[in-house]
Amino acid sequence: MKKFTRTLLSVGTAICLYGAVAQADTIKIGLAGPATGPVAQYGDMQKIGVLAAIEQINKAGGINGMQLEGVIYDDACDPKQAVAVANKIVNDGIQHVVGHLCSSSTEPAADIYEEEGVLMITAASTSPSITEKGHQMIFRTIGLDSMQGPFAGQYVINSVKPKNMAIIHDKQQYGEGLATAVKKEVEAAGIKPVMFEGVTPGDKDFSALIAKLKKNKVDFVYYGGYHPELGLILRQSKEKGLAARFMGPEGVGNPDISKIAGAASEGLLVTLPQSFDKDPANQALVQAIVDKGEDPTGPFVFPAYSAVEVMTAAMTATGSTDTEKLADFIRSNTFKTTTGELAFNEKGDLAQFSFVVYDWHADGTKTPAK
Amino acid sequence: MSETILYLIQQLINGLTIGSTYALIAIGYTMVYGIIGMINFAHGEVYMIGSYITFIVIAGLLGMGMVSLPLILFIALVISVLIASTYGWTIERVAYRPLRGTNRLIPLISAIGMSIFLQNYVVLSQGSRDIALPPMISGSWTFGDPNLFEVSFSYMQLFIWVATFITMLGLTLFISRSRMGRACRACSEDIGMTNLLGVDTNRVIAMTFIIGAALAAIAGLLLSLYYGVVNPFIGFMAGLKAFTAAVLGGIGSIPGAVLGGLILGVTEALTAAYFPSEYKDVVAFGLLILILLFRPSGLLGKPEVEKV
Incomplete structure (x- = not known):
């Protein structure tokens, strides 16, 4: 029995090591939102947008020679689970997050990301208080309540x-x-x-x-x-x-x-x-999403897409994945994205957004x- | 009639409707408690499963082109009662029987585990989103002055009242007249003695779970027709409310469960009527606390006598 346990342990360690090696040449983007629960629809919208963006960028050669990889986390729109997810993302060594979705989940999660230096862009949380605390690492590509x-x-x-x-x-x-x-x-x-x-x-x-x-x-x-x-x-x-x-x-x-x-x-x-899916400039992209059998019309699909665009544009421009450099760059530049020209204010909110x-x-x- | 009275009548109708379904679910809690002295925390999930089966059957029959409403409802009722009863029986077999005779806390925990299991099983097999049915029984009577306040009493609400009444009547007859019902009453008085007298108490306990589950399935059918929406999370709140109703009326007492359900439903409706509706649950559960403080055995419950 003892021997069996030891074998199991060593196999386990080997698998972990293998995982670490495989990570080296990809940039992982954490995707946090409800994948289950009564509002999972909105989580799907975010997922469709983010995964489409990752696919397009990877097809175009990736970022700084590295491929992107989306890792999905489910917070079920539950503040308690959101905190657990945020801690898991930090433990998994992921530095860049798109999410969360429900404002009540995003707010406690954002505090954790800020403290751990993880860059977070939400494409759906509209509560003003998320960016009221003077966080440096927290941005959003959607308007506010x-x-x-x-x-x-x-x-x-x-x-x-x-x-x-x-x-x-x-x-x-x-x-x-x-x-x-x-x-x-x-x-x-x-x-x-x-x-x-x-x-x-x-x-x-x-x-x-x-x-x-x-x-x-x-x-x-x-x-x-x-x-x-x-x-x-x-x-x-x-x-x-x-x-x-x-x-x-x-x-x-x-x-x-x-x-x-x-x-x-x-x-x-x-x-x-x-x-945004009716915007003539986005039609090729809309077609690509439809071809995958997914729905491009949800209100959060394109804000989620542009969240990845902003993140990766900053990575390309700074030639780095260091979150502090990225945050500074995002704050001081404007970005041409599928949801239009985006500029961020000091708090990390969009300077303007129309409904x-x-x-x-x-x-x-x-x-x-x- | 003045506006105030019409409004009160409307809220009483609303309250009694929701209260009757609480009562149906509450009976399941109260029967199990009455016989083995334990709370079946997986009961709310049986109600949820009953609702799902109703939905699946109705959607299937509509899809097959069946148009006769009474026939559809009858088939949905039979199938959902049958399947939910099977779940009730299985819960007893898996989560209670192996633990009989152990510390009371242990079956309680296994029932909570069962509840979590069932909820997640439905999430995985049916998805976690709301599923909706088109209204099946629509239309309503209205009375009162349209300029003041028009009371509406829908056919669906009447259907719920009638169905609840018939079910209660059937259950009362079963408990008071049938052989099995007599065995149930005997078990609730003294399960050890009943066993000694040659009654198969295991069968009686299994039957209790089956009856409770069947009533929960009927409540599931009625409420899913009334609201037209189900998701895998409805069992928790419904279970909690029904449990409150059972405790309110005196856990272990069937008339108590009915009374408790109706009182709870009316209290909720009246609270929402005259105070901001967010206080609905505060008042409902506040009532539970008051009852537990001042009349721990409930309105119709017998005070527990320490058995020697």
């Missing part, structure tokens, strides 16, 4: 002009942050929401909430959160005869909301990053709202 909230608020004020507005959120960092930003914006214009309430993520029964919306004669609801809850709210509202229009952020904007809500998703308003309001349809498609 502090941009999206006021944008949605302005649209409500100028185009929707509701009589009785309600704001509902899912009590999470992302959803409540957006809901608060929208509330501030509309209140400044003299629209006083009649309700401002949270729901519990994962809840299935919203009948009491909907009855309350009906009682308050609400004709417009802004929802801060993700699609599983809003999908059910829409579905149950239709069943209970609540005649109100709904609006949500990019967290609700994916075809699954139409699967859940069916016909009730018709006419939902969604603020999304502009559709568009879409009309959602029952078949899961969208058209720009008037």
Whole structure:
């Protein structure tokens, strides 16, 4: 038995050593986001973008003679698991990360990366507080709630002009942050929401909430959160005869909301990053993604793609993979990417990012709202 | 009727609907506890599996072009009850029977392990995303003044009430009239004595798990038709709520589980109605704490007598 254990140990060590040797001529990029759990769709979008970028760059000869390799980690959009994933990434010796996805996961993970000198670019987390702490290693290629909230608020004020507005959120960092930003914006214009309430993520029964919306004669609801809850709210509202229009952020904007809500998703308003997959300059890339049997239309696919572009452009320009050099370079330069010219401010956020309001349809498609 | 009263009626309808399904799941907890004095923490997952089977069967039958709604529901009900009962039986065989007679904590932990296993098994085999069905039973009655507040009572809600009532009636008859039901009652009074009198207690315990699982499958069918969405994580919260309902009513008592479920459902609806709805769970579980502090045996439970 003792002998067997010893053999096992030595084989194990040999495998580890082999792994270390194989790593030498690739640059590993950690890809952290939900691969399981109720919001895994968004993790898929990020994965599609990052892997497409890695493939294109490798085809073009890699970076400084080295090939890129994407390593996928699953945080299930759970802050506790995100911390475990971040520690695992550090232990695995990975220096460059695209992710995480849910703001509530990204924030604790970012603290770990900053401390360990790992470069992180998120393509999807929109909560402002992630970059509020003066981190040097943390960047993002997506707009902020502090941009999206006021944008949605302005649209409500100028185009929707509701009589009785309600704001509902899912009590999470992302959803409540957006809901608060929208509330501030509309209140400044003299629209006083009649309700401002949270729901519990994962809840299935919203009948009491909907009855309350009906009682308050609400004709417009802004929802801060993700699609599983809003999908059910829409579905149950239709069943209970609540005649109100709904609006949500990019967290609700994916075809699954139409699967859940069916016909009730018709006419939902969604603020999304502009559709980079419709940009004529990106058509070859869109085709390459479609050829692999994947969906290029998700809102985070191209921000994730450009996150890799920014990272690798900095590697090429500095001729190094040293994260401090890369971070300095990213902060002081502009990058031409598939999502346009990107420039970063001192905090690591994009200097500007534009959103568009879409009309959602029952078949899961969208058209720009008037 | 004034707006306030109409609104209250609407919230009571909502609360009783959700409460009846809590009651159905709670019975599974309470029966197992009543007989072997243990909490089956994998029970919520049986409910989840029941929901999944309903979905798969309904989607399959719709795909095969079947249009008769009562027939579809009947087939879905039979298959999901059968499969969920098999799961209930297996849980007892794998996670409880080998550990019978050990310290009480050990089967508790193995049940939690079972619950984690089942949840992840469904994640792996069915994916972790929400699966949705189109509304099967739509339409509703409305009454009240449209200018004030219109109460809606959907056919689906009525269906849930009726189905719950019939199930409860069936269970009560089974427990009070049948031979097996008598054996169940005897076991819950004194399992050792029942065994000595020649009743196969292992069979009774297995039967308890099967009945509990069948009721959970019925709740799974009803709720998946009502909400139209399932994912592998619904079992945890539903299980926790039903467990609360069982404790509230007095764990071990079947009428108590029903009463507890209804009280919990109505409390949740009324909390969401008159306070911000994020306080719904706070009040529901706060109620549990109060009951445990002031009436530890629950509303209808018998105070535990130390057996000598």
